[in-house]
Amino acid sequence: MPHHPPIAIDRTGADIHAELAALRRRGPVSRIELPGSVPAWSVTGYDAALRVLGDPRFSKDPRKHWPAFRNGEIGADFPLIGWVLMDNLTTAHGSDHSRLRRLTAKAFTPRRVEAMRPVIEQAATELLDELAAVAPGESVDLKKRFAHPLPARVISDLFGVPPEERTELLRGGEVNVDTTTSPEDAAANVERWHQQMHEFVERKRRAPGDDLTSDLIAAQEADGSRLSPSELVGTLHLMLATGTEPVMNLIGNAVHALLTHPEQYEQVRKGDADWDDVIEETLRAEAPVAHLPFRFATEDVEVGGVTIRQGDPVLVAFAAVGRDPAVHGASADRFELSREDKTHLSFGHGIYRCIGMPLARAELAIALPALFQRFPDIELAVPPDRIRPQSTFIMNGLESLPVRLGPVGGRPVGGRPMGGRG
Numbered sequence: 001m002p003h004h005p006p007i008a009i010d011r012t013g014a015d016i017h018a019e020l021a022a023l024r025r026r027g028p029v030s031r032i033e034l035p036g037s038v039p040a041w042s043v044t045g046y047d048a049a050l051r052v053l054g055d056p057r058f059s060k061d062p063r064k065h066w067p068a069f070r071n072g073e074i075g076a077d078f079p080l081i082g083w084v085l086m087d088n089l090t091t092a093h094g095s096d097h098s099r100l101r102r103l104t105a106k107a108f109t110p111r112r113v114e115a116m117r118p119v120i121e122q123a124a125t126e127l128l129d130e131l132a133a134v135a136p137g138e139s140v141d142l143k144k145r146f147a148h149p150l151p152a153r154v155i156s157d158l159f160g161v162p163p164e165e166r167t168e169l170l171r172g173g174e175v176n177v178d179t180t181t182s183p184e185d186a187a188a189n190v191e192r193w194h195q196q197m198h199e200f201v202e203r204k205r206r207a208p209g210d211d212l213t214s215d216l217i218a219a220q221e222a223d224g225s226r227l228s229p230s231e232l233v234g235t236l237h238l239m240l241a242t243g244t245e246p247v248m249n250l251i252g253n254a255v256h257a258l259l260t261h262p263e264q265y266e267q268v269r270k271g272d273a274d275w276d277d278v279i280e281e282t283l284r285a286e287a288p289v290a291h292l293p294f295r296f297a298t299e300d301v302e303v304g305g306v307t308i309r310q311g312d313p314v315l316v317a318f319a320a321v322g323r324d325p326a327v328h329g330a331s332a333d334r335f336e337l338s339r340e341d342k343t344h345l346s347f348g349h350g351i352y353r354c355i356g357m358p359l360a361r362a363e364l365a366i367a368l369p370a371l372f373q374r375f376p377d378i379e380l381a382v383p384p385d386r387i388r389p390q391s392t393f394i395m396n397g398l399e400s401l402p403v404r405l406g407p408v409g410g411r412p413v414g415g416r417p418m419g420g421r422g
């Protein structure tokens with residue numbers, strides 16, 4: 001294999017698909033350089049990703065398995081420090097991971113998610129009612145007015161975050177995914193986010209409610225060995241951020257895909273494709289989590305034709321995996337609702353598979369038909385090339401989504417009923 005210098009990842013995320021395609025051309029696993037000149041590996045091939053995600057020799061715990069962090073080479077000025085310092089499932093390995101997973105998985109049982117449906121429906125209805133007051137020809141940012149507030153309300157409701165505290169508590173997660181943030185601001189954000197969450201937990205401790213934060217606090221108070229105070233705060237960071245950011249991107253990406261592929265929207269209108277097709281094809285072609293830090297090899301591992309050395313960081317590029325031509329052939333990059341095989345790993349795989357997947361699918365299954373039923377003639381308010389990506393390589397989303405809603409409709413869009421996967 002020819003020896004290439006590593007590709008330095010563009011922290012602005014200007015064109016993640018082009019960047020990931022360039023990485024894929026070098027092989028399913030290739031060398032990259034992260035912001036801060038940190039060397040790492042990127043996994044873009046489907047088979048290689050499946051292997052990495054399922055291999056216990058990869059750990060997510062930097063404190064135990066990233067020598068560069070342990071010996072102080074990675075400092076507070078590392079631009080992705082927020083992803084290293086979190087103390088939760090995404091930085092836990094082995095028995096610590098299973099302990100935290102058991103505690104948090106309870107929150108997302110099918111019964112719990114079913115109970116969330118009315119909350120999701122109400123949030124969608126209220127947001128659409130507010131949008132109906134906008135003049136049909138006026139440009140409105142659908143990300144700001146629908147794709148973001150919908151999951152933000154749902155996850156805040158689940159974790160008992162009162163409306164007046166939501167913007168502040170969710171802001172830490174927003175800054176954390178922005179990979180253009182300066183090292184100083186990233187470090188300051190981590191500090192502020194920790195402080196805010198500590199204060200939130202203390203308020204809940206004094207005045208518990210019928211919510212998952214109070215449940216986690218109760219679990220911690222009953223038996224401190226199950227959840228340390230730092231893990232409690234870290235878990236809330238994770239839940240509020242992952243409960244909002246990727247769902248927002250999936251809604252935005254799905255709407256964007258339909259509006260830029262009117263012939264496919266027509267298929268949905270005619271009932272030739274259903275909303276499940278839209279959700280799965282968007283997950284495949286526009287994975288909301290694009291290039292996720294971190295995993296670390298706990299020993300030398302051969303995968304995808306390379307040897308990843310013990311201690312090397314590895315990022316799985318979910319946004320590339322769904323577009324692997326080895327799985328989806330020459331049309332892999334195209335958004336096609338009619339494709340039979342929509343295989344992707346956009347919710348992860350194995351013991352790390354996304355806990356929130358059923359909730360995310362339920363949110364999309366409610367949000368998309370509701371939006372298009374209310375505004376069947378919705379269209380982009382600017383030429384497609386004016387829509388900018390979100391400034392991050394970790395997530396795959398849009399900076400904003402300016403649309404004209406058109407007149408209010410009434411009849412359901414999409415003839416075939418939802419399959420209700422999850």
Ligand code: HEM
Pocket residue numbers: 053089090101104155238239240242243244246247250287288289292318345346347348349351352353354355356357359360
């Ligand atoms: C469309 C929306 C979503 C997408 C695409 C998504 C994607 C992912 C992916 C790819 C992983 C695997 C990470 C890895 O292997 O390193 C993951 C894990 C996780 N997700 Fe999601 N997620 C979404 C929504 C949610 C929601 C709504 C929640 C809950 C509030 C959530 C909570 C989590 C948690 C807690 C984990 C860690 C699981 C573990 O390490 O055991 N996610 N998600």
